[in-house]
Amino acid sequence: MIVPLGPRRGGLLRAGPTRRPMRTEEPPPHETAVALRTALAEKRASVGVIGLGYVGLPLAYALHGAGLRVVGFDTDAQKVEALAEGRNYLKHLGEALGAELAESARFEATTDFARLGEVDAVLVCVPTPLGSAREPDLSFVLSTAHSIGRALRAGQLLVLESTTYPGTTRDEFLPAVLEAALAAGKSLEPGVDFFVAYSPERADPGRTTHSTATIPKVVGGLDATSGELAGELYRTCVEDVRVVTNAEVAEASKLLENVFRAVNIALVNELKVVLERLDINVWEVVEAASTKPFGFMPFYPGPGLGGHCIPIDPFYLAWKAKQVGQPSRFVELAGEINTEMPDYVIGRTVQTLENAGVALRDARVLVLGLAYKPDVDDTRESPSFELIAGLAALGAHVDYSDPHIPRTVPTRKHDLRRESVALDADSIRSYDAVLIATAHRAFDYELLAEHAALIVDTRNAMAGFKDRLGSRLVRA
Numbered sequence: 001m002i003v004p005l006g007p008r009r010g011g012l013l014r015a016g017p018t019r020r021p022m023r024t025e026e027p028p029p030h031e032t033a034v035a036l037r038t039a040l041a042e043k044r045a046s047v048g049v050i051g052l053g054y055v056g057l058p059l060a061y062a063l064h065g066a067g068l069r070v071v072g073f074d075t076d077a078q079k080v081e082a083l084a085e086g087r088n089y090l091k092h093l094g095e096a097l098g099a100e101l102a103e104s105a106r107f108e109a110t111t112d113f114a115r116l117g118e119v120d121a122v123l124v125c126v127p128t129p130l131g132s133a134r135e136p137d138l139s140f141v142l143s144t145a146h147s148i149g150r151a152l153r154a155g156q157l158l159v160l161e162s163t164t165y166p167g168t169t170r171d172e173f174l175p176a177v178l179e180a181a182l183a184a185g186k187s188l189e190p191g192v193d194f195f196v197a198y199s200p201e202r203a204d205p206g207r208t209t210h211s212t213a214t215i216p217k218v219v220g221g222l223d224a225t226s227g228e229l230a231g232e233l234y235r236t237c238v239e240d241v242r243v244v245t246n247a248e249v250a251e252a253s254k255l256l257e258n259v260f261r262a263v264n265i266a267l268v269n270e271l272k273v274v275l276e277r278l279d280i281n282v283w284e285v286v287e288a289a290s291t292k293p294f295g296f297m298p299f300y301p302g303p304g305l306g307g308h309c310i311p312i313d314p315f316y317l318a319w320k321a322k323q324v325g326q327p328s329r330f331v332e333l334a335g336e337i338n339t340e341m342p343d344y345v346i347g348r349t350v351q352t353l354e355n356a357g358v359a360l361r362d363a364r365v366l367v368l369g370l371a372y373k374p375d376v377d378d379t380r381e382s383p384s385f386e387l388i389a390g391l392a393a394l395g396a397h398v399d400y401s402d403p404h405i406p407r408t409v410p411t412r413k414h415d416l417r418r419e420s421v422a423l424d425a426d427s428i429r430s431y432d433a434v435l436i437a438t439a440h441r442a443f444d445y446e447l448l449a450e451h452a453a454l455i456v457d458t459r460n461a462m463a464g465f466k467d468r469l470g471s472r473l474v475r476a
């Protein structure tokens with residue numbers, strides 16, 4: 001049903017970003033919502049997933065597994081082609097995914113965004129990176145919103161999943177959808193003709209203890225009907241769905257989760273530096289404190305933050321906090337401490353080499369692990385890049401070894417142009433120091449203990465060999 005947008009409706013939708021979000025109340029009974037709710041409950045609804053990356057692909061797979069028809073949308077033609085050919089480009093999701101989706105009559109992937117009108121629900125899983133001044137970059141979200149708006153039709157449910165600051169769905173995403181819809185000659189009213197919600201993603205690539213189905217899902221609508229419909233959609237493939245008061249609560253809950261991690265990692269990173277001065281092993285301290293059965297949760301130090309979430313999301317909150325004149329000092333300090341970590345590790349490595357009488361310009365250093373966390377091939381924001389570039393800039397010859405990443409690809413900041421070095425006795429012996437940045441299970445730590453001249457360990461990976469290694473082992 002097409003409803004003209006009256007002045008009252010338009011005014012409400014375009015209210016400024018500082019406006020307190022409406023509290024959602026009882027959903028108004030409406031035939032469009034009822035029809036969509038029934039289609040979702042009976043799994044007759046079709047779903048479009050925009051952005052087939054670490055978040056979108058497993059979500060599309062889970063919805064397909066629940067029996068729904070799924071259309072994947074991505075601007076990257078190579079991903080679309082790979083899925084059509086049965087190739088899964090995200091190895092941690094398992095080999096079966098590619099063939100299963102390619103052979104299914106209920107799944108297809110496309111770069112044709114005009115087809116967005118075909119599906120009943122649209123889930124947006126596009127990147128939300130930072131700009132050059134660490135400000136939120138919503139360009140992917142907004143261009144997607146415009147594509148959706150152009151194809152929008154009555155009866156659709158739109159859910160933003162990309163991590164972002166509170167207010168984005170109401171104040172940025174929805175207006176962009178409406179603007180494109182109006183430009184295409186459509187006047188549809190949100191909450192009546194189409195529905196908009198936010199639901200944060202909690203995927204942790206590589207974690208085997210949880211899956212899309214078992215990780216509880218938080219959902220918040222721009223209005224009560226939208227929240228309820230989005231809840232119905234996720235119930236098709238997620239066991240525990242929590243519908244919260246509105247989209248802003250859902251947006252803020254995701255940032256709290258990630259800020260919580262960033263702040264606690266910063267705390268333990270700072271403690272690592274302090275305890276090192278006191279010649280106390282921070283890892284042993286965390287292990288000892290972890291024996292407390294309540295009121296403590298262990299976090300571990302490292303060479304810096306990596307991945308699409310923890311290094312980035314806190315800055316979204318900090319930016320929004322500044323916008324409303326209430327700086328979040330805690331969050332900013334955590335960002336500062338974590339960002340300094342690669343430099344601290346570089347300093348420790350340089351000092352270790354100097355103590356061993358190796359001049360940095362003659363030094364050969366092997367960095368173990370290019371991925372930002374163990375057993376995956378995800379290099380986004382990986383501190384290993386900073387370590388390699390930083391040591392190389394000081395004059396050392398630096399290589400890396402990572403069984404999951406055969407060669408480096410250029411990033412926003414670095415073009416390292418290196419290939420992974422095979423880890424055998426001869427290669428290990430050819431380096432003055434081995435710097436453990438990521439503790440992949442595939443590394444042979446026994447071989448390292450046997451042949452490495454010096455080991456700088458940022459992950460406590462060599463704890464079991466500390467007596468044998470003696471002064472050849474340095475924590476950083």
Ligand SMILES: NC(=O)c1ccc[n+]([C@@H]2O[C@H](COP(=O)([O-])OP(=O)(O)OC[C@H]3O[C@@H](n4cnc5c(N)ncnc54)[C@H](O)[C@@H]3O)[C@@H](O)[C@H]2O)c1
Pocket residue numbers: 050051052053054055056073074075076079125126127128140143144161162163164201202203204205308309
């Ligand atoms: N990676 C995680 O573990 C994780 C966890 C929770 C939340 N998130 C959030 O989810 C969002 C997506 O992250 P991700 O890790 O899946 O990113 P990703 O880079 O793996 O995937 C994003 C996909 O979107 C595609 N894309 C980019 N612009 C597009 C556009 N305009 N239209 C359609 N497709 C487009 C890219 O080609 C890519 O396939 C981000 O906001 C991120 O913060 C990520």
